[in-house]
Amino acid sequence: MSLSEQxxxxxxxxxxxxxxxxxxxxxxxxxxGRLHESMRYSVLGGGKRVRPLLVYAAAEATGARPERVDGxxxxxxxxxxxxxxxxxxxxxxxDDLRRGKPTNHKAFxxxxxxxxxxxxxxLAFHILAVDPQLPESAATxxxxxxxxxxxxxxxxxxxxxxxDLAATGRSLTLxxxxxxxxxxxxxxxxxxxxxxxxxxAERGDARLQxxxxxxxxxxxxxxxxxxxxDETGDTEQLGKxxxxxxxxxxxxxxxxxxxxxxxxxxELLHDRALQALEDFGPEADLLRAVGDWIVQRTH
Amino acid sequence: MSLSEQxxxxxxxxxxxxxxxxxxxxxxxxxxGRLHESMRYSVLGGGKRVRPLLVYAAAEATGARPERVDGxxxxxxxxxxxxxxxxxxxxxxxDDLRRGKPTNHKAFxxxxxxxxxxxxxxLAFHILAVDPQLPESAATxxxxxxxxxxxxxxxxxxxxxxxDLAATGRSLTLxxxxxxxxxxxxxxxxxxxxxxxxxxAERGDARLQxxxxxxxxxxxxxxxxxxxxDETGDTEQLGKxxxxxxxxxxxxxxxxxxxxxxxxxxELLHDRALQALEDFGPEADLLRAVGDWIVQRTH
Numbered sequence: 001m002s003l004s005e006q007x008x009x010x011x012x013x014x015x016x017x018x019x020x021x022x023x024x025x026x027x028x029x030x031x032x033g034r035l036h037e038s039m040r041y042s043v044l045g046g047g048k049r050v051r052p053l054l055v056y057a058a059a060e061a062t063g064a065r066p067e068r069v070d071g072x073x074x075x076x077x078x079x080x081x082x083x084x085x086x087x088x089x090x091x092x093x094x095d096d097l098r099r100g101k102p103t104n105h106k107a108f109x110x111x112x113x114x115x116x117x118x119x120x121x122x123l124a125f126h127i128l129a130v131d132p133q134l135p136e137s138a139a140t141x142x143x144x145x146x147x148x149x150x151x152x153x154x155x156x157x158x159x160x161x162x163x164d165l166a167a168t169g170r171s172l173t174l175x176x177x178x179x180x181x182x183x184x185x186x187x188x189x190x191x192x193x194x195x196x197x198x199x200x201a202e203r204g205d206a207r208l209q210x211x212x213x214x215x216x217x218x219x220x221x222x223x224x225x226x227x228x229x230d231e232t233g234d235t236e237q238l239g240k241x242x243x244x245x246x247x248x249x250x251x252x253x254x255x256x257x258x259x260x261x262x263x264x265x266x267e268l269l270h271d272r273a274l275q276a277l278e279d280f281g282p283e284a285d286l287l288r289a290v291g292d293w294i295v296q297r298t299h
Numbered sequence: 300m301s302l303s304e305q306x307x308x309x310x311x312x313x314x315x316x317x318x319x320x321x322x323x324x325x326x327x328x329x330x331x332g333r334l335h336e337s338m339r340y341s342v343l344g345g346g347k348r349v350r351p352l353l354v355y356a357a358a359e360a361t362g363a364r365p366e367r368v369d370g371x372x373x374x375x376x377x378x379x380x381x382x383x384x385x386x387x388x389x390x391x392x393x394d395d396l397r398r399g400k401p402t403n404h405k406a407f408x409x410x411x412x413x414x415x416x417x418x419x420x421x422l423a424f425h426i427l428a429v430d431p432q433l434p435e436s437a438a439t440x441x442x443x444x445x446x447x448x449x450x451x452x453x454x455x456x457x458x459x460x461x462x463d464l465a466a467t468g469r470s471l472t473l474x475x476x477x478x479x480x481x482x483x484x485x486x487x488x489x490x491x492x493x494x495x496x497x498x499x500a501e502r503g504d505a506r507l508q509x510x511x512x513x514x515x516x517x518x519x520x521x522x523x524x525x526x527x528x529d530e531t532g533d534t535e536q537l538g539k540x541x542x543x544x545x546x547x548x549x550x551x552x553x554x555x556x557x558x559x560x561x562x563x564x565x566e567l568l569h570d571r572a573l574q575a576l577e578d579f580g581p582e583a584d585l586l587r588a589v590g591d592w593i594v595q596r597t598h
Contacts, residue, residue, distance in 0.1 A: 026453050035453055035461035091409035111464050115457050118385060122452035125424045129445035138437030145444060146428035153421035154334055158414050162334035165410050214320035242546050
């Protein structure tokens, strides 16, 4: 896929998910308006939409049309955004800036930010339960819910954030750091690929195994690249405070193994992720392109 | 059902849900241990278990055995406990005492309390997705997930809490107060009855309509009784700070319509709730007993 073709496709899908999210979010003029406004504030109009892109790309790789996984794309993004809102709270990372604008609790207040996150998580599961366009098989729908719940919970994203908080100011071994990353970011990236893949493949389909391997490697590569960018990027481009992790004395790949070794690790994981897709034809080109973008992005 | 029989049955079911919750909660010695410990701290060993009792009682009313709805009972209690943990945070109600012991953020810390709540919500949906004992029909399972997600979200519990926060220090009209209560507490009470009922009834079953009416009235009665107890109970018996609502200048039924009228309203709702069950025989005796207990309890 050429870069310009990739640009056009990403653009179209990013617009698509924006509309899907807009439709699922409660209107700001419905009671309680301030809560709904705050949910919409953090979800709409920003973000790279990496997880929805992975959902759509994995669906395409298994031959499913995007409308079959609109609900999955929305659900993973809502879980991601809720985690950002909570992670930014004063009791957690205490960040003022996110996606280039004030964080939710700065724009609203802490109580509203906590509740907005809570309500977004519930909305994610609500969508998976009711979206009429998801695959007809109720068993597939339940499998999607299982994957998302596991990725979001204490053995996934929430657990990863807890490990992260506990590790701040301490030094981690490489396996500990990897475990933290695999849970904190990897779990939801992984879930995005698997949920999208269920758009066109049923449980037991051999393609799911290959996509599972792709998802694991690209998820870890994503987080290492994030660590690298926190070290080398600038605040304006990142849309959040550059060097924030270092300032908080958080364990990162560059801090533990150095910048060069971190970059090599990203390359290695990227290669391995692409190899996992070797039995796929052009139907996985979009997924390959999202993988490329994840490791080559500069913000 | 005699009072002693009621006591024996409640006791057995409260022990049952304690064991069910214990089995679903991640062990405290699994990483991240502090997070898991904090989840277990708030969930286990306390609480009246009103919502699980309603689940089991509604299941019995539709002829289902308790193991069919163990997962539902656990899920509603986990959502309830997560909401207590978040509501108690300094940015929300700022409570130090809950169920007779320090609140989660006092016993651990704010970040852990936020994450514990988040992870408990995810666990609730995880259980509904994977518990092998739930009704075999995948459609019924999805209906349970839909009901819980709707009850937990911005149109249910989280929305009710947002309305509550926005109303603190303001005076509400009776309809506004009712809407707040119906969402904040009523939605999950309602969900508990409906999810339990799905243990033995499929969508479209006429009994669900009657249980729906019972659930609405008993849910509102529950919250008004809570308001009354906050006004008249003592801290030791309540296990939380008595008069806390008044101190925070929160709108309550006694504040808006007075204590006597509040008690009459509870009676009225209780009578109506029991009428909704008039077509049921002894299979609904447990549900009637839970209804009685909800309005007659002193803590």
